[in-house]
Amino acid sequence: MKEMRQKTERINLGVLEKNEQYNDQMTDICEFIHKFVPGHSEEENCAQEPQKVLSGGDYLTYERHKQAKNCKSNCRTPSKQLKGLVPKIEEFHNQAEFLKLIWSLLYDTSSSNSIGTLYAARNKMNSRNVPSDPHDNFYASSEFMDKVTTAYIIAGGLHHFKMENLHSKPKPDYAGPVGDHDAMKEYIMEHAHQFVENHAVPHVQNLPDYGIQSNDIKCRYCDKEYRRPMSLRKHEARIHGHPDPQFNQQSGISPPVKTSYKSSVYDYTKLCLTLGLLRLNHNDAIRFGDGERLLRLAKFFCLYYKGGKCPKYAFALLETTAQAQCLLSERQAERFVWNRTVNHQGKIDTNHPNDLDLEHCNKVFKEDVHTYRGKYTEKTILRVSRSALATDGICKKFDNVSSVRQCSGKHKKTDMADDIQLLAEQLHSIGNVFDIDDSRVHDSFPNLKDPLASLNMEDIQTWISGSLKKFSSKHYV
Ligand SMILES: [Zn+2]
Structure with a gap:
């Protein structure tokens, strides 16, 4: 820090x-x-x-x-x-892409009547500036998602502590060690942990135990080397009897029967909460400039992008992980991990992403260069590019000193709190979104599944090992 x-x-x-x-x-x-x-x-x-x-x-x-x-x-x-x-x-574009993924999974304009869905929340809070494509208004979408996630956490808290509404107290069984600050903190953290375990940890299968286990295609029993992964699998299964469903099917075990799947209101809750918490965690890590946590989150994002049909970002984040873990030297990797944010205010939590900072500079530059109405030379561009940020700083300071009111477009904290309360009440008392009841469904989301739960791990294994091979042939070193 x-x-x-x-x-x-x-x-x-x-x-x-x-x-x-x-x-x-x-x-x-x-x-x-x-x-x-x-x-x-x-x-x-x-x-x-x-x-x-x-x-x-x-x-x-x-x-x-x-x-x-x-x-x-x-x-x-x-x-x-x-x-x-x-x-x-960089991280800002990653934030934007993850928001887009959330929209593609959970946002549907036909779901205005299903309490708990993003679109219903948008209507409830009257957030008309939230678009169908979050990239059209990133800040509105981002603030909206903050509110929804917070409301979900509050509604979840009410459900967890068996409280009736926002103004009631927890039942005596759940009151905790009132008065003792440290013990109370511990108590709350313990329950928060339980809550996350219960509602926000998706079930992910392990990578299969057959096929490529490392970058060399070598038999794990006799060290024999192979050129193609499939021949290795065949060898391990046939010669050493390694369990592999494709080569030594035990009779009697049939593939799981596909049952017709219908997702419930609770499935939506779980996914919304999981993605929302991941997003909050990412934003928090950025604020603190916590590169190590950002890299840890990159692994989750990578798999979510993979399962959520954003292959480009999945690949880019896999490469990012590989850069930090093995492609760069230790010294380079340390720089790579810890140089993701800038800090202009000098406080512990005022970092923001490098690329966002650049977007800001671009905006200031463009505003200044527009005053030339298209008639500029290389010289003017050079001059403006050197002066724009300084002029902008002077103007801001002047506005500040002479108390010119700026419309920053941001909502006040109280507005946020009102909206969140409104939504949390609705989620809890009318929506009952944390009740596990398979018969209740959101009509617009009949087949909702956590992208991580539906990943085919055999494909993921092939994808990762194939990609690592590609990276290793490139010019990083
Ligand atoms: Zn062997």
């Missing part, structure tokens, strides 16, 4: 008239940044290795960045090969 509360120093390198969506222009961008890498050399035949510096972006930028490095991998010198840049995916 001592490190993460330090104020960030931001140095503006200027604005290029390039578009990172085109491969050739992305290469130009990378070459431009590489000049700032310590150890960069323009000389021909200079074998000096530059230091490695992180270079982050959203998913597309990340992909193009890797391509640019691949294109240059045959150049003569390490500097020309862009060896000093380590591409990295």
Whole structure:
């Protein structure tokens, strides 16, 4: 925390008239940044290795960045090969993508009458600025999801402690050690733990015990090496009798019979709560700049993206995990893990994602450059790119001193609390969303399943080992 509360120093390198969506222009961008890498050399035949510096972006930028490095991998010198840049995916775009995943699973405009669903909550709280695609208004969607998750936690608390409403007290059995602060804290944490175990931990199957268990395709009994995973499986099952459903089916065991599945109101509750809590945890880790926790969460996000049909982000997060665990050197990995946020206020919980900070800079720059009405030269761009943030800072300070009221668009805390209370009451007393009753269903979500529970672990195993193989052939080191 001592490190993460330090104020960030931001140095503006200027604005290029390039578009990172085109491969050739992305290469130009990378070459431009590489000049700032310590150890960069323009000389021909200079074998000096530059230091490695992180270079982050959203998913597309990340992909193009890797391509640019691949294109240059045959150049003569390490500097020309862009060896000093380590591409990295940033957290703000990850936040946005996860919100989108939540929407794709739980948001349906035909569910306005089903109490407990996101769309019903939107109507109850009259949050008309919440769009069908969360990317259309990220902040409104994000604040809305904060409220819904909090309301779900409160309703869950009422259910857990068997309370009638927000104003009643817990039954004597649940009162806890009132008065003793430390004991009370422990008591609450214990119940919180129980609550999460009961309602928010999805059932995930283990990776299968057959097939590839590590990066070398080697028999675990006799160390014989294979080229293809399937031959290894066959060998292990046939020669050593290793249990594998495809090669030694024991008679009598038939595949599980598919029963018609119908998801209940409680299934929705569980998924909504699980995703909501994961999201809160992620946001909290970002606020504290807790890189280690962000990397731990990346593993969950990776599987959710995989199961929730966002293959690109699933792949990117798998690669992120691999970067931290094995692709980068220990020193690089430490930097990679702990350089995900900036902190402008110098408090322990005022970090925000690197890419969000950049979006902010872009906005300020664009506002300033618009005053030129399209008539600008390279010179003006350079000037504005250097002055825009400073001017913006001066204007803000001036507004502050002369008490010009700013409409920040944010709701007051009291509004939030009112909305949350309203929703929590409804979820608890009318919706009974925590009651396990299979006969009650949300009509718009007949087949809702936690994406983690429906993952095919054999496919995941093949995907992970295949991807690791791909990563290992790339130019990170
Ligand atoms: Zn063997």
